Amino acid sequence: MASKALAELPEPFKSLAADVTCSVADYAEDDVLEGFGMESPFELMGLFVGIGLTEDGAVPQTGQLPNTVFLYRRAILDYWAENEDNTLGEVISHVLIHELGHHFGFSDDDMEAIEAAADAEGRD
Numbered sequence: 001m002a003s004k005a006l007a008e009l010p011e012p013f014k015s016l017a018a019d020v021t022c023s024v025a026d027y028a029e030d031d032v033l034e035g036f037g038m039e040s041p042f043e044l045m046g047l048f049v050g051i052g053l054t055e056d057g058a059v060p061q062t063g064q065l066p067n068t069v070f071l072y073r074r075a076i077l078d079y080w081a082e083n084e085d086n087t088l089g090e091v092i093s094h095v096l097i098h099e100l101g102h103h104f105g106f107s108d109d110d111m112e113a114i115e116a117a118a119d120a121e122g123r124d
Contacts, residue, residue, distance in 0.1 A: 004089070005089070020100065028072050041075060049070065055105065076095060
């Protein structure tokens with residue numbers, strides 16, 4: 001489902017995210033959770049690791065690992081089970097796009113504002 005979500009990204013985002021690796025794991029590692037001050041592995045559904053395009057990530061440096069999006073399967077499934085307003089595919093796409101937003105240089109606050117504006121527009 002994650003591969004399908006990546007393949008269905010519209011241009012130009014699809015091309016700009018072509019070098020981003022997408023990995024799926026059951027849960028985030030303990031040290032990742034601790035870094036965010038989280039106690040439960042169900043609190044984190046996705047993570048971007050790397051250097052965003054706006055932070056000189058457009059040109060990889062020697063030895064720099066590729067930008068990676070991690071999707072945490074069990075946390076996503078748990079969220080979906082508790083919030084059946086969306087399909088599982090929609091939840092996966094949402095988390096993937098949110099994490100890719102960091103690749104494009106958006107902060108969590110930026111993306112929350114964009115999502116709120118889109119929700120408001122959808123209600124009009």
